Amino acid sequence: MSMILLSSHSKYLLDILSNRVENAEGVDIERRWTEFSDVCYHIKGSSETPEFLNVSVSFPTPPEETEIEKGLPCGATEAVKVAYGVVVESIVPPDEGFSLTLKLDLSKLPKNKEKRNDMLVKIAAVREVVLGAPLKRILEHLASRTRAPAKDRVITLVHRPKECIFLIPRExxxxxxxxxxxxxxxxxxxxxxxLQDLAETRRSASLYSAPSCTWSSTPPAELDNATTESLSVNAGFFTFVILPRHVEGKKLDRTVWILSTFHAYVSYHVKCSEAFMHTRMRRRVDSLIQALDRAKPESEKSEECAENRSFRGMSINNIDNTFQSSKNMDHNSQSFKITDNTSQSSKNINHTFRSFK
Known part of the structure; x- marks a missing residue:
């Protein structure tokens, strides 16, 4: 089973944006959907103003210890401005029930097709831009080897309902x-x-440059001051140590996304493993049944074949003869009694069909 990494953009949102750009006339549109980790989307557009679209996003509720600004993670508002420029405008306050509402002006997209597609992909990755903003800010300080504002302090982020990510930045x-x-x-x-196998795999010589990782059943010492609720887990704690070489240049955005979706990554492969085992068990049961069938004596197989004859295997003449015989049977026989009542006739026919099996 190969290890699959989730894409950072919403494919459904990207399809809607691409279709809107390609069809200049536009139509009235309104869509709502939910993706993994309870991130909800709502997109709305009018045929009267096809160049404008409103995209609203709802993120999981952060825990009390999480630092937020206007309902969003720290740095998210600035990250949206930097990522989208004049193409996107944040609407304050956002639509009811959502954390963020963006107004898209498709007429301001780049004219170059390749750059335009890159911008659409970036807009479809709004989840990464917003939820990854605090983590990206910290990793940017690490990449430049400058002092992070919250050096040596535990920072709590949320990317799944009731589950947190703890960051401890150092120089x-x-x-x-x-x-x-x-x-x-x-x-x-x-x-x-x-997780234990993942930590063990990291020790191989071919992965010496990858971030070091460890698994433990008890909370690491860095979380001594964390709330008890955040530490109530049943699958242990997994730790990554990120160094400057892991966030250099183009590696930064990819590292931010991988760290942000690690919970979903683990959940995905757990479900895949479970499905794989179910498939193997079904195949094993089928092979055992076939072995039992082959072990039966020939006489027993012949009797079973006669009992399991199907209606499909009989000719039309045989069926007509069977029905004719049933009509000539003794009227005292309840199983083949035919009356003028339609429902009773249906029951008798069904009973006859079952007798052919």
């Missing part, structure tokens, strides 16, 4: 700790095994 590294929790006991066992 030469950033420690990222994930409390892993699953509701299903089988998922918990699979996740624990997966």
């Amino acid at each position: 030469d590294k950033v420690t990222v700790i994930y409390p892993i929790n699953f509701e299903d006991s089988i998922d918990t066992v699979l996740a624990t095994s997966f």
Whole structure:
């Protein structure tokens, strides 16, 4: 089973934006949907102003210890302005029930097709831009080897309901700790095994340049001051240590996204492992049934074939003869009694069909 990384943009949102750009006339549109980790989207546009679209996004409710600005993670508002420029305008206050509402002006998209597509992909990745803003700010300080504002202090981020990410920034590294929790006991066992194997794989010589990672069943010492609720997990704690070389240049955005969606990454592979085992078990059961069938004596197989004759295998003449015989049977026989009542006739025919099997 290959390790799949989730794409940073919403494919459904990208399809809607691309279709809107290609069809200049435009139509009235309104769509609502929810993606993984309870991130909800709402897009609305009018045929009267096809160049404008409103995109609203709702993110999971952060815990009390999370620092927020206007309902968004710290730095998210500035990150949106930097990422989208004049193409997108933030509407304050956002639509009711949503954390952020963006007004898109498609007429201000780049004329170059390649650059225009890149901008549409970036807009479809609004989740990464907003939720990854605090993490990106910290990693930018690490990349430039400057002092982070919250040096040596535990920073709490939320990317899943009731689950947090803990960051401990330092001048030469950033420690990222994930409390892993699953509701299903089988998922918990699979996740624990997966995380232990992931930490063990990192020790191979071919992965010496990858971030170091560890798994532990107890909270790391860095989380001594964290709330008890945040530390109530059943699949342990997974820790990454990010160094400056992991966030240099174009590596920064990819590292931010991978760290932001690590919970979803683990959940995805747990479900894949469970589905794989179910498939193997079904195949094993089928092979055992076939082995039992082959072990039956020939006489027993012949009797079984006679009992399991299907209606499909009979000719039309045989069916007509069977019905004719049933009409000539003794009227005292309840199973083949034919009356003028339609419902009773249907029951008798069904009974006859069953007798052919």
